[in-house]
Amino acid sequence: MHAFRDDALGEHDAVGLAEAIRRGEVGAAEAARDAAERVRAVEERLHAVQVHADAPVPGTGGVFAGVLTFVKDNTDHQGLPTGHGSAAFTPRLARRHAPFARQFLSSGVTVLGKTRLPEFGFSPTTEYETAEPVRNPWHTGHSAGGSSGGSAALVAAGAVPIAHANDGGGSIRIPAACCGLVGLKPTRGRVVPNAQSRQLPLDLVVDGVVTRSVRDTAAFLAAAETHWRNPKLPPVGLVEGPSGRPLRIGFLLDSPNGVASDPATREAVTETAARLERLGHTVEPVEIAVDPRFTEDFLTYWGMLSFLLGATGRTLGADFDRHRMDGLSRGLRATYLENWRRTPGVLRRLKRTKEAYAAAFRGLDLLLTPVLAHPAPPIGRLAPTVPYPELIERILAYVAFTPVDNVVGTPSISLPSTRATDDGLPLGVMFSARPGAERTLLDVAFTLEADRPFRRIQDV
Numbered sequence: 001m002h003a004f005r006d007d008a009l010g011e012h013d014a015v016g017l018a019e020a021i022r023r024g025e026v027g028a029a030e031a032a033r034d035a036a037e038r039v040r041a042v043e044e045r046l047h048a049v050q051v052h053a054d055a056p057v058p059g060t061g062g063v064f065a066g067v068l069t070f071v072k073d074n075t076d077h078q079g080l081p082t083g084h085g086s087a088a089f090t091p092r093l094a095r096r097h098a099p100f101a102r103q104f105l106s107s108g109v110t111v112l113g114k115t116r117l118p119e120f121g122f123s124p125t126t127e128y129e130t131a132e133p134v135r136n137p138w139h140t141g142h143s144a145g146g147s148s149g150g151s152a153a154l155v156a157a158g159a160v161p162i163a164h165a166n167d168g169g170g171s172i173r174i175p176a177a178c179c180g181l182v183g184l185k186p187t188r189g190r191v192v193p194n195a196q197s198r199q200l201p202l203d204l205v206v207d208g209v210v211t212r213s214v215r216d217t218a219a220f221l222a223a224a225e226t227h228w229r230n231p232k233l234p235p236v237g238l239v240e241g242p243s244g245r246p247l248r249i250g251f252l253l254d255s256p257n258g259v260a261s262d263p264a265t266r267e268a269v270t271e272t273a274a275r276l277e278r279l280g281h282t283v284e285p286v287e288i289a290v291d292p293r294f295t296e297d298f299l300t301y302w303g304m305l306s307f308l309l310g311a312t313g314r315t316l317g318a319d320f321d322r323h324r325m326d327g328l329s330r331g332l333r334a335t336y337l338e339n340w341r342r343t344p345g346v347l348r349r350l351k352r353t354k355e356a357y358a359a360a361f362r363g364l365d366l367l368l369t370p371v372l373a374h375p376a377p378p379i380g381r382l383a384p385t386v387p388y389p390e391l392i393e394r395i396l397a398y399v400a401f402t403p404v405d406n407v408v409g410t411p412s413i414s415l416p417s418t419r420a421t422d423d424g425l426p427l428g429v430m431f432s433a434r435p436g437a438e439r440t441l442l443d444v445a446f447t448l449e450a451d452r453p454f455r456r457i458q459d460v
Contacts, residue, residue, distance in 0.1 A: 001045055001137055003038035004158040004458040011458070013213040014067045014161040014220075018108070021066035028066035032056055032110060035068035038159040039112065045140055046157060047132040048150040051080055052113040062108030063223045064162070069104075071164045072151055073114040074121055075207070077101050082316075085117040085147075087130070088324040089317030099192040100207040104164055107223035115150030115163060117171075118384070119326045120309055122302070124174050124372075124399045125382040126150060129326050133379050136178055138457060139425055142376045145175030152179040152210050156457060162216050168197070168205040169302070170371070170402025173414035177371035177428025180416045180455055181210045182217050182445065187435050188409030189230045190221075201347050202301065204406040212454070214445040215240070217413075221438060233436045242447040247440070249276060249431075250286030250360065251368035255400035257295045262374040268417035268427040269370055272448070275418075276368075279447060286367065288360040290353055290404065295396060297346040298403050303336030304343065331388030354408045358434075365440055371414045371428040373400045375421050405432050413441045416454040424460060 004011060008030045012020060020026040036056075043049055050073040057077075059065065071077045074084045076098040081091035097105065105111070116134050118126050126134035126149025134149040136142040137157035144153040148165030152175030155163050165172040167185040176183025186206050197205040211217045222238035229235060251273050254260045261269075273283045291297070306329045313320035325333075339346075360367065374397075380386075382394055405412040412432040419427050433440050 001042060001140065002157045002457045003041045007034040009034050009038065009161070012161060014064055014211065014216040015213070017161055018064050018067050031066055032068055035112060035160055039154065042137065042157045042159055046135050046137060046153045048115055048134050048153040050083060050114045050116045050150065053080060053111055056110050056112050058110040059105040059108040062106055063219050065108035067109050067162060068112055068160045069109040069163050070113055070115045070151060070154060070160060071101060071104070071111055072148055072166060073117055074166070075101055075164065077111060077114065080114055084120050084316065086119045086325065088313060088322060089320035092317060099195065103192045103224055103227045106227040107220065109162070112160070115148070115154060117147045117150060119329050120306070121147035121168060121171055122306065122332065123147060123328055123382065123384065124170060124395060125377070127379065127383040129384050133383070135379065136376055136425070138180060139423060142378055142425060143178060143382065145178035145376060147171040148175045148210060152176060152181055155179070155210050155212060156181055158458065162209050162211050162220065164207065165210045166194070166205055166207040167406065169406050170399055172208050172210060173371050173402050173412060173428070173430060174399065176210050176414040178376035178426065180426030180457065181212060182214055182413070182415060183210045184208055184217050184413040184438070184441060185405060185411060186221065186438060187233060187411045190233060190411070190438065191224050192228050202350055202407065214442065214449045218442050236438045239439055239442040239446070242450055243443050245443065247281045247365040247444060248363060249281055249283045249366045249368050250364045251283055252286055252288065253370070255373065256288040256290045256404070257400060259373050259397055259400035261370050264419065264421055264427060265370045265372070265374060268419040269368060269429050271419060272417060272429045273368060275448065275451060279451060283368070286360055286364070288356060290356050291349050293349060294353065297349050298407065299392070299396070300336060300339050300342060300346045301350060303332040303339070306332035307336045326384035327386070327388055328384040328391060331392060350407050353404065357404060357408045357410065361434055365433070366444060367432045369401050369430050369432070371401060371430040373398055375425045375427060401430060410435055411438045411441055413445055415445055415448060418452050418455070420455065426455065
């Protein structure tokens with residue numbers, strides 16, 4: 001289901017809508033009214049919105065002036081509650097914007113509210129023990145992905161053209177792949193750092209957006225740099241199209257930890273590799289020699305995050321009760337308590353992953369892989385009501401590619417494939433690059449989009 005119609009938003013992406021508003025072809029108030037109507041039209045089925053803003057907050061000018069959006073509900077937005085997708089506490093109103101919220105608002109966006117996420121962003125699907133799940137607009141019986149599932153569902157359905165997302169293990173790229181969107185996880189430190197994750201021994205989380213066009217993602221990165229730029233990274237600037245520069249691209253079909261991709265996913269990656277070769281790029285198979293304990297180590301670190309949240313939850317709300325955390329969070333916490341003595345070795349090995357990853361990039365500009373080992377699963381398959389041993393086995397067989405970039409801090413982008421499943425679900429492909437090489441990711445993204453425009457839900 002989708003919300004595209006003949007109104008002020010039309011079929012504009014964020015850049016197109018902002019240009020129409022600047023030219024006076026569309027009024028900002030009219031666009032806000034029509035976006036609110038679109039959200040209402042899809043929300044009854046998608047369940048993507050956590051809270052609506054009583055008075056939508058416009059940004060302060062910028063490239064996206066007048067463009068409507070949502071902020072994910074794990075990021076403070078002044079005057080709105082921050083619930084982190086959890087039933088373990090009562091959310092309270094944020095007194096001020098989080099640093100990234102300020103950076104996002106500086107692009108000119110108007111915030112209509114906050115989007116839903118699974119508890120503390122731990123799950124690759126936006127589902128709950130008792131509440132309605134966020135549903136995929138391409139097929140409402142399937143997951144919209146996670147943890148930025150609410151944002152992805154609204155953008156894919158055409159309710160808004162761009163929305164905030166963040167990524168600590170794939171949470172931008174997973175829902176982008178599930179919903180047929182562009183989802184770029186920037187280099188660690190590219191945007192304003194997340195205050196909470198900076199205090200951890202390994203900072204996994206970086207903020208960004210999900211969009212329907214490459215130019216929207218490129219415009220967001222350029223706008224973010226005008227607010228704040230990390231002097232330790234090369235500037236991205238505004239990338240406006242493919243450079244035509246031939247790239248050397250490595251690809252692999254199965255994950256470094258041995259998880260095999262399903263046939264439809266393999267076909268999507270293989271077809272993308274063939275297109276790139278036809279377009280003048282060099283594509284060759286590669287291997288990544290990550291430590292065989294990587295998956296177990298990442299799971300232990302993941303469990304440590306759940307343990308720490310359970311121990312410090314009263315900073316979120318005075319009534320926080322870790323026993324009300326969902327089945328996935330409780331299972332992760334229990335996993336960590338069984339393995340906490342391994343923490344020093346886990347951290348050492350995870351930090352060394354960058355050496356193996358750097359070796360894989362020798363002589364290459366990019367790495368092409370699946371985003372996920374199989375398409376978006378049916379609602380319920382990864383729900384936190386599934387017994388934890390079975391649930392975590394299913395998650396690890398699904399999220400087999402994205403976490404490496406979070407551990408290493410490298411940029412990575414999910415792009416819609418030209419292929420779809422038999423029942424119409426999108427399939428994503430992923431490109432990863434060296435730290436600071438977002439321009440190269442946008443280059444290949446523009447190249448593929450120009451060669452064959454992405455599938456549109458309104459055409460199905």
